[in-house]
Amino acid sequence: MPVPVFTAGETLDASEMNAVGLWLVKSQTIGTAVTTVTIDNVFTSDFTNYRIVVSGGTQTSANGLLGVQLRVGGVTSTVSYYNTFLYSPYTGGVLTANTNNGASWPYVVSSLGTLGWTSTFDLLRPFVAAPTAYFGGNARGDLAGLTSGYHNVSTAYDGILFGIGGGTMTGGTIKIYGYRD
């Protein structure tokens, strides 16, 4: 099936719409001088898996990290996060591992440099009463990395919290897409 091109007022074709693989569920602009951004009521039974893109914006402190925690009913889960964040400079330096082994805080999914936030990650089964896994990567001016891990709590989560590890952040966007089941 060729890629459909829709025009204003056109009647949508079911077969074409049902072939849409990613659906934008939420687009959240990051505010001014904030330390955390919480997005609630975003994960639902409509999708099992999600793609999250964090881009742009600025930060007051250099070399910070952006982590996440999962939420349900407005309450944040602060236990049982496991992840490995592997990164290396483009100059060919040492491959470094930043890890969390059952930590109270989050996955490391982004690293900020002069490029602004540059990160995408997949969140698998957040709204299922089972452990939630994630896989992603990020790049900045001097290094790039891959990050993966899981949250070992069998709870169906409906929200997510992003927190910066130092200073504050301003601007940029967080886009959450659902993968069609």
Added chain:
Amino acid sequence: MDTGIKTMSRPLIQINDEVREMTEEEYAEYLEFQAIMPPLENTDDAE
């Protein structure tokens, strides 16, 4: 009566589109997070 004593404002958080100052409890959790999230070793001085 203005005692001249000024309390330090807490950092800002954002919930959906609302931005507000942290509560005392939220500030305690924020400090815990800051303690376990060190910056990466490399500095970003080139693009």
